[in-house]
Amino acid sequence: MNAPAQVASRAERVQHVVSPGGISAWLVEDYAVPLVALEFSFAGGAAQDPQGKAGATALLAALLDEGAGDLTAEAFHRALDDHAIRLSFSADRDDFSGHLQTLVRHSDKAFELMALALNAPRFDAEPLERVRGQINAMLKRESRDPDAMAAQAWRRAAWPDHPYARASRGELGEVDAVTRDDLVALRRKMLARETLKIAAVGAIDAATLARHLDALFAGLPAQAALTPVPDIAVQGLGRRIVVDYDVPQANIRFGRPGLARRDPDYIAAMVVNHILGGGAFTSRLWQEVREKRGLTYSVYSSLATSDHSPAFIGSTSTKNERAAESLSVIESEFARLAADGPTAEELDKAKKYLTGSYALRFDSSTKIAGHLLQLQREGFGADYLDRRNAEVEAVTLDDARRVAKRLIGDAALLIAVVGRPEGVSETAV
Numbered sequence: 001m002n003a004p005a006q007v008a009s010r011a012e013r014v015q016h017v018v019s020p021g022g023i024s025a026w027l028v029e030d031y032a033v034p035l036v037a038l039e040f041s042f043a044g045g046a047a048q049d050p051q052g053k054a055g056a057t058a059l060l061a062a063l064l065d066e067g068a069g070d071l072t073a074e075a076f077h078r079a080l081d082d083h084a085i086r087l088s089f090s091a092d093r094d095d096f097s098g099h100l101q102t103l104v105r106h107s108d109k110a111f112e113l114m115a116l117a118l119n120a121p122r123f124d125a126e127p128l129e130r131v132r133g134q135i136n137a138m139l140k141r142e143s144r145d146p147d148a149m150a151a152q153a154w155r156r157a158a159w160p161d162h163p164y165a166r167a168s169r170g171e172l173g174e175v176d177a178v179t180r181d182d183l184v185a186l187r188r189k190m191l192a193r194e195t196l197k198i199a200a201v202g203a204i205d206a207a208t209l210a211r212h213l214d215a216l217f218a219g220l221p222a223q224a225a226l227t228p229v230p231d232i233a234v235q236g237l238g239r240r241i242v243v244d245y246d247v248p249q250a251n252i253r254f255g256r257p258g259l260a261r262r263d264p265d266y267i268a269a270m271v272v273n274h275i276l277g278g279g280a281f282t283s284r285l286w287q288e289v290r291e292k293r294g295l296t297y298s299v300y301s302s303l304a305t306s307d308h309s310p311a312f313i314g315s316t317s318t319k320n321e322r323a324a325e326s327l328s329v330i331e332s333e334f335a336r337l338a339a340d341g342p343t344a345e346e347l348d349k350a351k352k353y354l355t356g357s358y359a360l361r362f363d364s365s366t367k368i369a370g371h372l373l374q375l376q377r378e379g380f381g382a383d384y385l386d387r388r389n390a391e392v393e394a395v396t397l398d399d400a401r402r403v404a405k406r407l408i409g410d411a412a413l414l415i416a417v418v419g420r421p422e423g424v425s426e427t428a429v
Contacts, residue, residue: 010362010385014372017200019210020204022162025198026382027209031367035276036107036202037365038114039114040217044190045094047166047229047308053168056178056331057096059128060186061089062135064098065079068116073127076113085110087117090239094229094307096190101366108401119219120306123180125375127136138229139172140174140194146251146418147317151400153243154253154313154416157236164309184313192224193217199372233257237412240427243419250323250419254330255313256397259407261305261378266411268403269303269312274350275342275400276333277301284423286335305378312407325420331411338408341401355389360369 016029025040039120049056051211058414065080065087067073080164083106088099095099098118102110142148152167194219200209259269271280277285277300291298301314342350375384417424 001071008396011258011382014382015206015235015383017058017206017209017213018381018393019213021214021217022192022319023196023198023210023213023217025200025209025213026376027199027204027206028201028368028372030194030201031203031204033365034104034203034367035270036100036102036104036110036200036204037369038198039097039366039369039375040196040198041095041097042190042192043094043195043224044196044226045091046166047093047163047164048186048190048227049163049170050178050182052188053174054166054185054375055139055175056182056186057091057190058135058169059131059175059178060183061096062131063123063127063183064089064117064121065113065392066131067122067124067400068113069120069122071116073124076116079109079113083109085327087114089117093164095135097373099366107204107231109288111216111347113279113336115216118216121187122302123183125180128180128183133177135170135175136172138351139167139175142167143172143357145246145305146247146249147176149316150241150251150416150418153418154414155256157231157241158234158255158311158414159240159309160235162309164232164306182300188400189225189227191201192221193218194222194224196220196225197373197376198223199369201369201372201374211402224393229308234309234311235412236414238427239413239414239423241414241416242421242424243417243425245418247419249317250320250326250424251315251317251418252327253313253315254327254413255311256409256413258303258305258310258312261309262277263310265403265406266303266305268395268399269407271302271350271354271395272342272349272404272407273301273312273336274354275304275346276337278351279350284337284351285314285330288329288333288358289326293325293329295322299326299330307333320420321422323417323419327415327417327424331413333406337404337410339405344397347395347397349390351395354392 017027018024046057086101158164164249277283285299289295296316296318299316304311
């Protein structure tokens, strides 16, 4: 979405399209390549999985294109392949999303197939059991994967008795409990016009898009019937969890509460995170843990902006005999940044990277559509496309130091380690 010379801003290229049926979308027309990309989402996600049936939403996402209307799963996929159409659905904790990419000459067929998947999925027995088996196979692999085990242990301690404690892709033993009736009910409660957000990019005009929007979405329920998800702060700060597993590497997850995306301090927190662990080769964690001490191949931190529990999280892995040293360095860097804040040089480099790299979100139609959808999910207008870099540049050293103290606080972390880490013992708060 690199703005042409005659256009003053990225935001000016975004059209707000409203269909005759009242379905609204953001559109960027671009005829450079004969493609159309469409991204959309509904509120809900895996947090809406029925109790004891974690993985229901993941199963729903995987089955919408496994046969719809008069088309069996085989016939549906053949139609996608014959027309080079990419159609998929996915679910994270808080959202259920759809993704479409098609050549313009096949766009009518693409929208027709997507409309069938959304409005008339079959949920036939054979694909249901096949996809269930695929999800279970993946979960079994993850049950033996140290990194996935660390993520699970951290998640369960951070959000006990909360939907976020469950894996978005499901839990072994619970996917088998999901029935066809569960999928029908879940689709009805989540896929509703009330929470629908849409972004389209490519060789399509507003009138054509509006016509397709009604065919796709006008038949869905007006109101969602979502189960309320309570807000919760990350729990267990200061606690260390050790999961004994006979592997040579200790896999480590660490974190604490973060900031919500609409928090006024979020942009400054993004800069602080880049300095601490978000900048791959320049961050303090990378330099102190990997470059100076050779403790790991990779270490990072990030801001996770889940709707009901924003978190400041990170991950690394190291030899078991060096796990205690790695954790000591990580905790020291958190504490040092909270106490002293970043340097002026670190702030300048972080802001230059974050503003310069923003253009990478606009180098393909799919990326542009995805970013436009993300802005809608977060409650921003299209004008944010022009404001974002200015907000990063406006972060002062005083802002960064104040927000570092707010974000990191006393530097207490919830830590989960999978392996046989020497010198690391389980603690409780």
